[in-house]
Amino acid sequence: MKKIITLTLLVLFALTLVVGCTGSKGITIAVPNDTTNEARALLLLEDLGYIKLKDGVGITATILDIAENPYNISIKEVEAAQLPNILPDVDYAVINSNYAISADLDPLNDSLAIEGSSSPYANILACKSGNENSDKIKALSAALRSQQVADYITAQYAGAVVSVVDDPTDGFDPTVDYAALNGTSISVAASPTPHAEILKIAADILAQKGIELRIVEFTDYVQPNLVVESGEIDANYFQHVPYLDDFNANNSTNIVSAALVHVEPIGLYGGKQSSLSAIG
DSSP states (O other): OHHHHHHHHHHHHHHHHHHHHHTOSOOEEEEEOSHHHHHHHHHHHHHTTSOEEOTTOGGGOOGGGEEEOTTOOEEEEEOGGGHHHHGGGSSEEEEOHHHHHHTTOOHHHHEEEEOOTTOSOEEEEEEETTOTTSHHHHHHHHHHTBHHHHHHHHHHHTTSSEEOOSSOBSSOOTTSOHHHHTTOEEEEEEOIIIIIHHHHHHHHHHHTTTOEEEEEEOSSSSHHHHHHHHTSSSEEEEEEHHHHHHHHHHHTOOEEEEEEEEEOOOEEEESSOSSGGGTO
16 A cells, blocks of 8 residues: 555656646736737747747747747637736736726836837828828828827837837928818827827827817727728828738738837736746
8 A cells, every 4th residue: 555655646746747847837828819919929928938939930920830838828819909808817918008008007017028119010100002192191190200299108108108200300291281281180090099199199280280180099900991991081090010911911901001100019917927937
């Protein structure tokens, strides 16, 4: 009997070592389910050493491209806007800063890991192809790329949102016929935070020329492009170029970037876990 007990203990000890080596702790990390933001989340997890992706997948990566998963992490794909809502139900979630801020999460202080501010995923002002050189779009672009907007981003978001404008304007484009735009309106689709907030600064600038900026808020990543493609809305401000390129390819839309404005570093947040030590 003593030998059986001893053998059982040895087997249990051996199993414990195996589990410890594989990191199998039932950890679940939720990531955005749209193509480019999912890849962006996976690249962050790879940078942290938690997974290894197949060579060359880059911004097209999905969970099917995970080559190595040494900690046996379960990756859960979730619609980006819902990630803050399901955070209490998972161990961690990789969340875009706009949705984190809307959920009263501070990307700099509440995230356990965050993308560098040199991220190539700059958010853009976008419009239907052929309209990028119209006075309406150029006027809105100049307002968004103004020193006033850059200063607002710095003061309001303290690094959670970062302006990428190297040569800010005074708010106006000298090639635009502002007199002809006086009394007209420009419509723009935007995520509530931070895009609609930033656009309010641009609205004040355009108002100086008698132009009304009509901001229409959306909480998803699909409708803002569809309403621009249909011509219902003049422009949108919510996405980055890799997402737009993928959207155009998959939806036969013809939307282009009119201006780079800011970047929102994507971050890893704790849900059931309060630190990264639970992973390994």
